[in-house]
Amino acid sequence: MREFTSTLQETKGFYITELAKYKTTSSKKAFITRSRKQQEEWHDDLVRGYNSSHRMLHGERVSLFDVKHAWKELKIINEIYKTL
Numbered sequence: 001m002r003e004f005t006s007t008l009q010e011t012k013g014f015y016i017t018e019l020a021k022y023k024t025t026s027s028k029k030a031f032i033t034r035s036r037k038q039q040e041e042w043h044d045d046l047v048r049g050y051n052s053s054h055r056m057l058h059g060e061r062v063s064l065f066d067v068k069h070a071w072k073e074l075k076i077i078n079e080i081y082k083t084l
Helices: 008-019 025-051 064-083
Strands: none
Touching: 008 025, 008 064, 025 064
């Protein structure tokens, strides 16, 4: 289930680069809010898969690393939102 090919610094850089494409603060907040919602759903799915008896999600194994990485990315998104 390791979809994480980037480091957390690269992830933060991605969101900052994407924000540069938007001009107004409200559009930037809307983008970050959408991203946060998607990441929350992904994290919830990973937790649900990790807590299942087989530790599987969509036929793939879920490790604690996957759950923690998704949580850290969510924290990065929240930090960026606070700076807007």
